[in-house]
Amino acid sequence: ETGVTQSPTHLIKTRGQQVTLRCSSQSGHNTVSWYQQALGQGPQFIFQYYREEENGRGNFPPRFSGLQFPNYSSELNVNALELDDSALYLCASSLGTDRQETQYFGPGTRLLVL
């Protein structure tokens, strides 16, 4: 158990809808990163939040957005859902943004877009 929690565990949406995924970081961790993992692939970095500010972004369109709250929990929002957004969304927390910091992952949210 890493202490990182995510909700919901599963979600089904239709194309064009919007979705919000939530993540609570491990106690004491101020950094949250989000990853998308398509079936049979490795996780792909979406973005990172550090002290409520976006601190790095991967190759994802602007319809992927996020927030981090004062308690360091985080949300991932995806607008105008597409079929290809179907994936496992993983949240990871860490003590900071230095390259040596280990990222600890939550159980993920499985999103299916129909």
Next chain:
Amino acid sequence: AQKVTQAQTEISVVEKEDVTLDCVYETRDTTYYLFWYKQPPSGELVFLIRRNSFDEQNEISGRYSWNFQKSTSSFNFTITASQVVDSAVYFCALQILTGGGNKLTFGTGTQLKVEL
């Protein structure tokens, strides 16, 4: 650009066999960290080990061992006397600093199946 290659898509072994999972990475950074994570069917990525680019000492933790060779840009993972509970997808990942933050670049994973 960073890249991690795990050429073995799937490996099947019989319990008690030793198995090595290969990982090759590419980066222009001189300071970086390498990780291995385990992903059981439940989906959660479980952290196994972290190595920095300046420490090439092999590491052993119980039945697990890791061999880091900077000359060949490889960070291989060996499970000795494999068990059914070792069945999972294993990911190798590279972490550098980019755009003000850190991010993990993952390989495509190796599915390990350990059978009785």
